[in-house]
Amino acid sequence: MSGNVHINRRRHKYSERELMRLARRKKKAAFIRRIGRDRLINARRAFYLICLLLLLIVGGVFFSQGLKKKSPSGDIVKYEHYVSNDMKHKADLALTVTPSPTPTPLPDVSGIDITLIESRYEPEADVSGLERINFDKLGNPADIEYLKGLTKNGHVLEIIKGTAFADGVLIVNKTFPLPADYIPAGTYLGDLSDVEYSAYAVNNEAYEAYLKMKEDAEAEGLDIHIASAYRSYHAQSDTYAMYERRDGTAGADTYSSRPGHSEHQTGLCFDLNSVSDEFADTPEGKWIDENCWKYGYCVRFPKGKDEYTGYKYESWHLRYVGTELAKKLYNNGDWISLEEFFGLPSEYPQ
């Protein structure tokens, strides 16, 4: 100890460097006196907190990169990228989606093979025994065990355990829902029983047609990709609830479907590219509008058809119906809706 004291007391010649250090120390002491030690400690704490936050943000970005899924067709999409037309709320949704309860088996719709849509699209020759359905008195189709009759323009509507088919084509709209436990079989992604939503769960036949469409678009220098496809009843329930909170029931109903009423639960449809109004004016959007019917797809909510479909124009939402029907719906460039074609309503039960 005494040795140290001795050294400290020794006359010392300061070097330039040491003088600067002493000056800095003095300056620092004066600074602390001026602003107060507590404030300095608080400032330090804030600094560490900011560092921690930055670290968390960087970590989060890396984590979300890890969630990206690469499909064999070469498209890269985000798994949670399934919202209808407002991407701003993607983050909210990712947080609110709750896991579905254990799925129960599909309702027995044997005899109705939705994977063979094209071959099923054959209006029945003999409709003489069938009566016209009065949709005003239909009640909730979800409660109907079995019904077969004619629509207002003579197509055959069959409701089997709450699920509607017009000339064999599965119909999902505001009038006709899917049962909550309806999970499409035979999709590109396979078993969906534990999948809430998926960009790549699309009916196999529809997916084959999509790949051909994508290939042909690519040959013309266009880039189309699926942004959002299958959505379970429960995922739709969360999506709709979020929009309803934001825009009210009437507002949300113009662009989002109530659970069970979304076509995304069928595995027969998907949203393309930006999932936004801007898509219609892109070269891709224009090409899709003019060509998708050749691959069996229809623009499900055509422009100016709100009163029939119950939804505003969605240039990005395609539904697979097979080429024969798609050509009729395309109508030489003047799209008509499934509702007009089959003579069906699309209104929520009162």
Ligand SMILES: [Zn+2]
């Ligand atoms: Zn859609």
